[in-house]
Amino acid sequence: MTYSIGVVDTTFARVDMAKPAIEVIMENVPRAKIIRYTVPGIKDIPVAAKRVLEKADIAMTLGWVGASPIDKYSYLAMSVGLMLVQVLTGKHVIDVTVHEDEAESEEELYRIAVNRAKEHALNLVTLLLKGGEGLTPYAGQGLRQGVPDVGPIRG
Numbered sequence: 001m002t003y004s005i006g007v008v009d010t011t012f013a014r015v016d017m018a019k020p021a022i023e024v025i026m027e028n029v030p031r032a033k034i035i036r037y038t039v040p041g042i043k044d045i046p047v048a049a050k051r052v053l054e055k056a057d058i059a060m061t062l063g064w065v066g067a068s069p070i071d072k073y074s075y076l077a078m079s080v081g082l083m084l085v086q087v088l089t090g091k092h093v094i095d096v097t098v099h100e101d102e103a104e105s106e107e108e109l110y111r112i113a114v115n116r117a118k119e120h121a122l123n124l125v126t127l128l129l130k131g132g133e134g135l136t137p138y139a140g141q142g143l144r145q146g147v148p149d150v151g152p153i154r155g
Helices: 018-028 042-053 069-089 106-138
Strands: 004-010 033-039 058-065 093-099
Touching: 004 018, 004 042, 018 033, 018 058, 018 106, 033 042, 042 058, 042 069, 042 093, 058 069, 058 106, 069 093, 093 106
Parallel strands: 004 033, 004 058, 058 093
Antiparallel strands: none
């Protein structure tokens, strides 16, 4: 079976997160058709996701959030927009976002961005191929993308 997968990214990002995400997707779903759509910034992501989902089975968005308060507000607006897109289309949008102030150095920020993109690409593949039950074995495990897992809380 051939799947169509939308990948939305921005020119505002300081790392091309789509490249490692697409590599992981193609390793796991070799016949996938990738629909890549690049927009200027995160506030443009929801409409791009909606447009790719007109042709795609699932989508991934890769956003970059600056450190200023206005950037944080823009992220909030984008996040609400993506939730609306998912409700309207009935399709998953895996949001991969890196906040510029979550690392002390550019090297660490780069590592976080690439790792987060790859790990969420695997989540996308699992949802696409196995549905909502595919991630069930990992529920409550404190898994994180881009940073170390925190593990479950044991009762």
